[in-house]
Amino acid sequence: MDTDVLIVGAGPTGMTLANELLLAGVSTVLVDRLPQRSDLSRAGGVQSRTLEALDQRDLLEPLLATGDHPATTGHFAGIPLPLQPERHRLPWRAVPQVVIEGFFEQHLAEHGLHARRNHELVGLAQDDDGVTATFADGAALRGRHLVAADGAHSTVRSLVRAEFPGQPGTLTIVSADVRLGGVDPLTSHTWNEDGHWAALFPLGTDPQGRPLRRLVLGGPDRSRPREDPVTEDEVRRGLNAVFGTRVRLLELRYARRITNASRQAAQYRHGRVFLAGDAAHVHLPLGAQGMNTGMQDAFNLGWKLGAAVHGWAPEDLLDTYHAERHPAGAAVLRNVRAQSLLMDWAGSRDPDVLAAREIFTDMARIPDVQHHLADLMSGMAVRYPMPGADTHPLVGRPAPDLDLGTARTHELLRSGRGVLLDPADTFAEAVGPWSDRVDRVGQGSDTEPMLVRPDGYVCWAGADDPEPALARWFGEPR
Incomplete structure (x- = not known):
């Protein structure tokens, strides 16, 4: 093997994933067909859920220090949504994609990972042990896994013959x-x-x-x-x-x-090959949802690949990438289609569309409707299907944005490991066999007990035995 994971595409999705893999201690090669990083802005902002994830990795403050990135109101179909400080500590920030890419390129380089450019992928072959990628210059690279982050016209997606159903562009x-x-x-x-x-x-x-x-x-x-x-x-x-x-x-x-093309890959996993970002889903660029959804794909997939490489991943952990991220991507496509209709994207001035927009604009003045739309656009509405999600309101959702009490807690949350919040010091013995993968925070955490995955999502909460959840997400005990 030349590397544990080969990432094709050095945009925001690929670079976010590369950073997650570095954090997991996994060898990574990042390739891109372009001779140099693009200077085009493309996506224009970062949403609340992505900002939280970057903050977890201790990257948000240095990212915002790169320039003037004002917090601003979002919108749904062009209807302004007021800031929701009581719900979202980190409001939408105007950070263009070109800034995101430049920031990650420098950050990865400081940790010894440089994108290999002028690498145009032309062939793929996978077997039981790994994936071999061949390039236009005749070079070849072999990795245990390969991730397609090579955009809407993904070469990887074509080479694995992934189904990409949806609606073609009409204008x-x-x-x-x-x-x-x-x-x-x-x-x-x-x-x-x-x-x-x-x-x-x-x-x-x-x-x-x-x-x-x-x-x-x-x-x-x-x-x-x-x-x-x-x-x-x-x-x-x-x-x-x-x-x-x-x-x-x-x-x-x-x-x-x-x-206005709208398409989504039928499967995000093809053996040892995974589709992420625009390689997995394309739609109109409303609210920078494409870039943010791709970065969230990377946060979800990175720690799972790390677990597989290190040998402690439960048997079906890599399958949960598709199970969790495909519905999240489908929800984005659905809201984008609804927005394009309400915005009268084609400029038809259809009286029925105008009437629907007028009614919807009135509804958007209702606080509960504003909260729902803001959660939808910010990525905070995502709830992953997982055991316990039907019995506890926190399970499957991003961990509550709480003051967890100590600097040590924040350090643990930024380590890329799982974290068990145990305010009553009840579960020290239970979590012990997983202490090489999960850190425990005892007294001082002002919250109910919960188990937080490395991507920041709650996978167990309450007072029952956490061991089934520890085994489900973090593998066999030592």
Whole structure:
């Protein structure tokens, strides 16, 4: 074996997974077909659940120190959602994908892992022991497992002949990174009577401190072939159609056409090959859900691959990756389709669509509806199917964002190991045989007993015996 895990694709999903594997003590090779890291922003923000996961890994503070990344309101179908500080300690932050990739590239390099670039995958073969990948230059690499993080047009997905059902793209819209004059507030969705529309989102600032924005333009005559270049004149005409002369294009930094295709791999696992990120699911870029869902795929899969490599994984642990993440991805595709309908993405001005949007806008003023939509968009609504989820409200959900009492507790949560919170010092003997994989926090943790997996999800809670859950998720005792 050249490595334990070979990751194909050095975007946010691949780099997040590489970091998880480093934390698990697993040898990793990260390859990418591009000669250098892309400087395109693509996704524009990080959601609450991903921010929590980065904070668990002690990465959030240094990430936010890379520049101006304001906290801002989210939206559902262009309807603003107020910040939910009572529910989400870490609100949506405007951290573009290019910043995420640059941050992880530097962080991984500091730990000795550098992406091998100019590696175009052309072949795959797997057997009972591992996977062999061959590249266009004739080189080959062999690993125990391989993860496809190579994007929407995944070569790995094609080579393993994975089914990728869904809806093909029927139209395109323009997505551009711009500097604008005469626009306020930072985030807005605006339609005109003809069906032309524009959406604006903050992207932080450029090196001179000037605000950058993501501009999305659509409407009844905006769709063009995806390969057609986007010109400055087209962007100016799109702005003028929606805002008139009050909004001016000062600089066009990057623009592309995106489609409304919606597809999801039927299976995320193919033997020793796993699909993650856009290789597993594609949809319209609403709320940066594609990047965040991919990073959550990586958090879910990383510790499980580590357990398999180290030999303590329960027999079906790797199968839980598909069982947990496929429903999460399907939920994202479902909410994106609903949003595109309510936003009148095609600019049809269909009276039925407008009536539905008007009713939905009124409903979105109800606090409980706002909470539900904010949880949906932030990733906090995900609940994994697992034993105990039908009997305890915490099981299957992200661990509550609590003050756990001591610096030692925070250190343990950032170790990449499991953590048993045991405030009454009841389960010291029970957890002992798993002490090489699970840390225990005794008195001082102001919470009920719970077992937290390395990805931050509760897999047991309450007062009953934790040993079945320890064996279910952390394998046989020593």
